[in-house]
Amino acid sequence: xxxxxxxPSHQVTQMGQEVILRCxxxxxxLYFYWYxxxxxxxxxxxxxxxxxxxxxxxxxxxxxFSVERPDGSNFTxxxxxxxxxxxxxxxxxxxEIGQGKGGYTFGSGTRLTVV
Amino acid sequence: xxxxxxxxxxxxxxEGTPVLLRCNYSSSYxxxxxxxxxxxxxxxQLLLKYTSAATLVKGxxxxxxxxxxxxxxxxxTKPSAHMSDAAxxxxxxxxxxxxxQKLVFGTGTRLLVSP
Numbered sequence: 001x002x003x004x005x006x007x008p009s010h011q012v013t014q015m016g017q018e019v020i021l022r023c024x025x026x027x028x029x030l031y032f033y034w035y036x037x038x039x040x041x042x043x044x045x046x047x048x049x050x051x052x053x054x055x056x057x058x059x060x061x062x063x064x065f066s067v068e069r070p071d072g073s074n075f076t077x078x079x080x081x082x083x084x085x086x087x088x089x090x091x092x093x094x095x096e097i098g099q100g101k102g103g104y105t106f107g108s109g110t111r112l113t114v115v
Numbered sequence: 116x117x118x119x120x121x122x123x124x125x126x127x128x129x130e131g132t133p134v135l136l137r138c139n140y141s142s143s144y145x146x147x148x149x150x151x152x153x154x155x156x157x158x159x160q161l162l163l164k165y166t167s168a169a170t171l172v173k174g175x176x177x178x179x180x181x182x183x184x185x186x187x188x189x190x191x192t193k194p195s196a197h198m199s200d201a202a203x204x205x206x207x208x209x210x211x212x213x214x215x216q217k218l219v220f221g222t223g224t225r226l227l228v229s230p
Contacts, residue, residue, distance in 0.1 A: 004158075006158075031216070035218070041222075042220050042221070042222050042223070043159070043205065043218075043220040044220070045217050045218065045219070048216070048217060056217060091158065091159060093159075095216065097216075104161070104216075104218065105161070106151075106158045106159040106160070107158050108156075108157055108158035109158055
């Protein structure tokens with residue numbers, strides 16, 4: 001069964017540093033997403049991406065964050081100048097269609113710890 | 116705005132007994148609803164989805180859920196729990212107002228299964 005692959009599985013970084021979280025979506029999927037889950041809290045939508053541009057972003061996704069699809073396979077989330085409160089599990093997901101009916105396929109997540 | 120409420124943060128059952136995980140939704144239009152499961156240190160796996168077809172939805176691993184519009188509920192059930200069912204379960208509603216799918220998660224229910 002096709003999978004969404006995320007690397008690394010764990011990342012520890014110092015406050016103020018930049019991190020890049022990487023994802024390889026399912027190859028025939030066209031819509032890509034990042035979600036995050038702060039420990040003990042809900043899974044929250046960050047951003048959706050389609051046709052090489054952001055289609056929607058949440059209020060969490062401020063100028064500190066950016067996404068990119070640098071080649072035909074990778075989808076990355078960059079967090080500039082990390083803060084302690086950025087510590088969370090970050091999930092990448094992809095879907096074949098963008099509207100309503102389908103479920104996503106999620107990756108296993110990257111646990112980011114900012115110290 | 117779309118939202119879901121998971122009524123129990125923890126549910127404990129014995130192996131072989133029925134499972135009921137409760138979810139109520141709030142939606143201004145006909146929603147798409149999902150249940151996802153998260154095993155420890157794993158990603159989010161789609162269990163089942165409701166997309167305005169049959170109101171009783173069957174998913175993987177013997178789980179099913181019934182969409183009840185009059186009660187705005189989408190409870191997850193399983194006739195007989197297995198030890199391997201112990202995990203975190205998320206009720207999710209799809210918000211497609213912008214034309215792009217965004218998932219809104221509940222707070223999760225941790226299912227504990229005892230021998």
